[in-house]
Amino acid sequence: MLDQLWNSWGASVIGPLHVKAGIPNQDSWMARRYKWGNVVVVSDGLGSKAHSDHGSKAACLAVFEAAKSYQNTPDANIVDILRLIHANWLVKIAPYSSTDCSATCLFAIQIEGIITLGRLGDGMIAALGETGENHLILSDNKQASFSNYTNSLQQEFKPDQWETATIESTACNAVVLCTDGISDDLLPEKQMTFAQELYSTYADLESEEIKRDLKRWLNEWPVPGHSDDKTIACLFKKGGSQ
Template sequence: MSDQTWNSWGASVIGPLHVKTGSPNQDSWMARRYQWGNVVVVSDGLGSKAHSDHGSKAACLAVFEAAESYQNHPDANIVDILRLIHANWLVRISPYSSTDCSATCLFAIQNEVMITLGRLGDGMIVALGETDKNHLILSDNKQDSFSNYTNSLQQEFKADHWETAVIETTAYNAIVLCTDGISDDLLPEKKMIFTQELYSTYVDMATEERKRDLRRWLNEWPVPGHSDDKTIASLFKKGSY
């Protein structure tokens, strides 16, 4: 049976640029509880692609399917999981082509023993440890980068484009996943502080109040000139802060 002390939250808001152009929110996030644990996924459809909103939703559903298979085949390795996510995504984007649906993919698959993390493309995953030495960040440092290119789900599977980690469930209090609409606005040295403050703010808040407050601060994002969709989701251990 799953560890019932773990729960999830998330929110996504459309960016000012997409509001202005009448485009849909190209980000997606989903969370699902199973008997054996929890899965949380965040995906950002590439803005230049015609059906990237469809691609990001397909990415979330593809991770759920892969996680379910993974739990039934515990000897599978991480590349098997990534390959299955990719195959599921290709099926789910039909009738559109992969070139029109490219999307990033960030996930956390939690069971009683371990949490499996995967990141393809832009965005950030932060694992908040019970002690400072366990903290983990999967993220690009774009401070010195002039490139807009990002890895994504596309026609060809490339295992080396993924960043992964497997961590012990008992050693962590929370996992936070967010698209680059949020992570790009955080200085590298502020990412862990941001996550710790989020966790302490929301860990014991009632579900509906948390939903309202999440959407409020995403809509009131304090960085001048921001334009991107913003999506954040968390898997967290209740009442352990």
């Protein structure tokens, strides 16, 4: 089965600013393997929101629930899935209000031969193809943007704010997802190289070794003055070409 080819890793570290302020890590990530496929999600709770850490965890769980429904309804289109993620999130943030829990949401859902990608708000998704022609990036070029507004899960469902893509899993080696604590520090032209190097570094390592090394370099982030939480996750094909 195709899903047996895939595995995942990820890590999240709290930003120096939040450590000083005594604020919890507002990022979340989760990855799960099911009999029918794999799901990987990262989410960044908006810093100005009182319960954004709760909102980001709810976003990850909301995607899992939607993916389970998705694999049972093959005729569903992507907007149906996004609407379901949004509805699930509103349920899972209880007892808090949506205005206190706003969070971004980036996901990869692999079901049989298709990987569905979705991105709401800041952060980056990089899909590494078997060849350069199959590479795909979903991200903002922050260097060209002066807006501080971040799209996020909130009370109203706004499908036009989502960026989505579907790719054939046979043409893909890995999907790297990260919050803006990482992607904002990467030049746009370096984003794919960054993802490729990560995949090459960790493709053949054991999960515990990967987790230790990820935490180490996230905590030693080399950009001066960085302050944000940092979260990264990867869905990768075992034994894929490097």
